[in-house]
Amino acid sequence: MENERLQATMAGRGIDARALANRVGVDVKTVERWVRGRVPRQRLAVCAAEVLEEDAVFLWPSLHRGRAARAVSPEVVAVYGQRAEVSPAMWRSFFEQAENNIDILVYAGNHLHESIPGFDGLLAAKAEQGCLIRIALGDPDSENVVAKGSEERFGHGIESRCRLALMHYQPLGRLDGVNVRTHGTTLYNSIYRADDELLVNAHVWGVNAFGAPVWHLRRSPGGDMVNSYRQSFDAVWERSSPVA
Incomplete structure (x- = not known):
């Protein structure tokens, strides 16, 4: 399932996959996989979220902080x-x-x-x-x-x-x-x-x-x-x- 939140945020900030990849320090194909639904490692997610001026958990609701999994509502920014x-x-x-x-x-x-x-x-x-x-x-x-x-x-x-x-x-x-x-x-x-x-x-x-x-x-x-x-x-x- 595509990450519509990530797509919309990138579009709203005027940042395409290549620009985001350059600023985060990853390959453009990695960002394209994020858009298609792949969840990045926490460090990269936080870095990408900072570039996009958004909260990492909002962009990737399934991203859990810490070792224990926690349910996070998709509406919590x-x-x-x-x-x-x-x-x-x-x-x-x-x-x-x-x-x-x-x-x-x-x-x-x-x-x-x-x-x-x-x-x-x-x-x-x-x-x-x-x-x-x-x-x-x-x-x-x-x-x-x-x-x-x-x-x-x-x-x-x-x-x-x-x-x-x-x-x-x-x-x-x-x-x-x-x-x-x-x-x-x-x-x-x-x-x-x-x-x-x-x-x-x-x-x-x-x-x-x-x-x-x-x-x-x-x-x-x-x-x-x-x-x-x-x-x-x-x-x-x-x-x-x-x-x-």
């Missing part, structure tokens, strides 16, 4: 131990790549405005280009938001952060293509969507979101993680209230 490890540049490029849909499900998510200069302008520009944007923020008066603050030992801090987030996003809600709502659901994960890619901040009891893991997912045939999280977003969205 990368896993970050903490949200703090995701750089501001990564957050910006993640949203900039969106062409059709941007979804944000958080309680506050103020780190986006704090770490990405002109984040509102970025979203406004995307909306002007025809991107549909949905933003669901925590209702600061809801029982679940108050409980979350207590669990994180922030007291009323999270409620203030929710109100600050609403101040950031409310003006955007006046733009065509941008919808801002508030919700009071139990937030098991913060979900950030850019078309078929997601950054999912998995929450941990008693830990602030910046210290919890993040999954970088990309929709792929044979995987259902992206669809599961998108359905979760839609379910919360249906229960949320429009912001005036």
Whole structure:
């Protein structure tokens, strides 16, 4: 079976088999075998992935790190131990790549405005280009938001952060293509969507979101993680209230 991910990535980067072979230091026939489905040794896979600016496990999902085999979903691009490890540049490029849909499900998510200069302008520009944007923020008066603050030992801090987030996003809600709502659901994960890619901040009891893991997912045939999280977003969205 041909490696469609490798083919698409090479085409997207403008790198053909010969160019990739030269930069990795292998014969062009070796790269052609990779395209036809051969899985390279880990060292070569990592080298090729660096040239292509992609994650090796995304290009070769069956590539296992370490001696013990582990199942890896074909939709997992990368896993970050903490949200703090995701750089501001990564957050910006993640949203900039969106062409059709941007979804944000958080309680506050103020780190986006704090770490990405002109984040509102970025979203406004995307909306002007025809991107549909949905933003669901925590209702600061809801029982679940108050409980979350207590669990994180922030007291009323999270409620203030929710109100600050609403101040950031409310003006955007006046733009065509941008919808801002508030919700009071139990937030098991913060979900950030850019078309078929997601950054999912998995929450941990008693830990602030910046210290919890993040999954970088990309929709792929044979995987259902992206669809599961998108359905979760839609379910919360249906229960949320429009912001005036």
